[in-house]
Amino acid sequence: MRFRLTDEQRDFGRSLDALLTAADTPAAIRSWGAGDPGRGLALWARLAEAGVFALAVPQAYEGAGAGSVEVAVALTELGRHGVPGPAVETVAASALLTELARRGEADPAERLLPGIASGETVTTLAIPASTATSTSTPSPGAGGTSGTSGTTPGTPSARLRAGAASGTPPPRPGAGGTSASPAPRGFGPRPGRGEAVDSTAYALDADVAGLTLVVAGDELRIARGHGPVRVSADPARRFARPGGGELLAAGPAVVAAAEHAARWAMLATAAQSLGVGLTLLDRTVAYAKQRTQFGTAIGSFQAVKHRLADTLIGLEFARPLLFGAALTFESTDLAAAKVGAGEAAYAAARTALQIHGAVGYTEELDLSLWLRKARPLRDAWGTPSRCRALVLGAS
Amino acid sequence: MDLTHTAQEEDFRAEARAWLRAHVPAEPLPSLETEEGFAAHRAWEAELAADRWSVVSWPERYGGRGADVFRWLVFEEEYYAAGAPGRVSQNGINLLAPTLFDHAAEEQRARVLPSMATGEVVWAQAWSEPEAGSDLAALSSRAVRTPGGWLLYGQKTWSSRAAFADRAFGIFRTDPAADRPHRGLTYLMFDLRAPGVTVRPVGRLDGKPAFAELFLDEVFVPDEDVIGAPGQGWRIAMSTTGNERGLTLRSPGRFLAAAERLVRLWRATGEDRGLRDRVADAVIGARAYQLFTAAGASRFAAGATIGAESSLNKVFWSEYDIALHETALDLLGGEWAESGAGGWSDGEWADGAWAEGFLFSLAGPIYAGTNEIQRDIIAERLLGLPKGRR
Known part of the structure; x- marks a missing residue:
């Protein structure tokens, strides 16, 4: 057992942190929310150069074939810096196409994955709740059975992986029970309140994406256009309901691949949540040290200290859930990580707002860019209620 | 990154599981917080020790197996999964022994540890005083120099299982003129049956009598029972609390x-x-x-020490334990209050065990350093917030 990041994984996270710290991410987030994605896309180009969008793409399709741990590291950093755009959906789309190829439908992967990996194609994905309802599909991608799938275990990434055990779901053949645990279902990103979910799911940032994949029933299509855009409670999370276009594949393989994609989306969303929570805590601690009332820093008051301490506890216990899930890739662990990170980040948002006081309730303070992300991320790609049911093996 | 156990660790697991299956009592022992139960649990410690299962992480020469932290975690998982009895020696094993490993000479370790491993000597903690709880450095019990040792005067309280234990360890003021409260303190061990010791059991919220207060009047302690140098008691005690709140006090296997x-x-x-x-x-x-513990163990195995992050651990498990038991009581409905005795029977817990566990869990946020103190430590040492009035 060596349940810590390798030096390489740590360095990878640090290099992304440095890259994003140097960029002006708050400005990119604000303009993205205003419908001007230029700065954000420039940021995406830098992330693509750093290899972020190649992580979940097998080497056979010009990706890095890195593991789920690397994806978790990267998405945590993206969350910490509030990077706008469909990063979770890009990871999930990569997983979907890879899994489809592993199940014999390789054409879409050959055609689309290289563009996703290079960052040339900003990609988003819609999987409606009405799809992917099976609870009996065995844990996919866990057998290393495919010669084409670089994200399956045992496929090394020379660049990011130090040890054989690093960051890929271990094979658990025939383990039955929990390892063939129910696949998550019902997770497209949820639209804002009051918006009914129709037969077609919402896709995040479909107006910006160059490629929108839509699963409907057992069909996978490339969306034609994106329709009207709705801004959610977080202005930088923009949803559209893309209509179906060119048919890429159909049949049970699509359903299974969509379930597989949803698992990756859970992991990536949990990582992003953790990152959002860490930043909310960091900024609030910094504020509590410098904000003076009653002649002293408010961070010296126990009522403030203890709330921040509880926030740290929540995040520090969510972190091992995230990386544990990245390693085992079992539904129960993925769901636990999703709940743990989502709840901890949302609690961090509540704490951050309360301790900042009125200034925290302003748009102009950059804190708002993270404050408004915590709750939607908690609910995206598997609501807490759904995830808790998964933890208990309920359908 | 890797969460798997080695083949050797799995062999160790199999060996522990087989032993536990053969030895764990079929019927639950009476509560270790009663006189009868205390004796039964002491005998269980001896049974564990006879096959070297009582202190697996200790060196072999003191009765252990020299198990590393990963094998210790494996053992604890198996221990609690088997429904094995609570550990009456836990204060000695989890609190005193780590202190001795860090601060005692070999002679002292060799004298104290083997009888702790067998349960022949059961230890109680004598830290709190009526006027020194969370503010432990305010303690006023004294140790006064006398030829060949020290004489203890004062009162200790909330000493778990001191009503039945054999010996105790605690901190005493040896230099009343020291410039700061946590200077001039000395860590020492004493016999609960020595002349001058009066043990008064105190009934607990759960109705058990094993808590006690200790009145000390001219109790002689030989020099050989001082741990570390006189005057260094605070520093030594704080290293113990790191262990107490860290990996050892509540193993993941239990939860x-x-x-x-x-x-x-x-x-x-x-x-x-x-x-x-x-x-x-x-x-x-x-x-x-x-998983949090696995990460801590991995850092520990790589040479890190347990520091203030053990406070994260303590707040987490103590609140978790209460929430878990509250849920159990809600599942049982209104009938849990009338359920009978607890314990393990026919491979399942009796309903009463949940009620008993609930009452015990309520103490968690208080002992081993209150959660208020832990949150202060987290805020000041991990988040870097300024010190303030408590």
């Missing part, structure tokens, strides 16, 4: 087993939809605690 019992109870009581999320949170919490 994994409890969460599994809770899920079984939820299923047996009809999978109440309204309580489902809380049952799931117990499962998630146990997994989080297991």
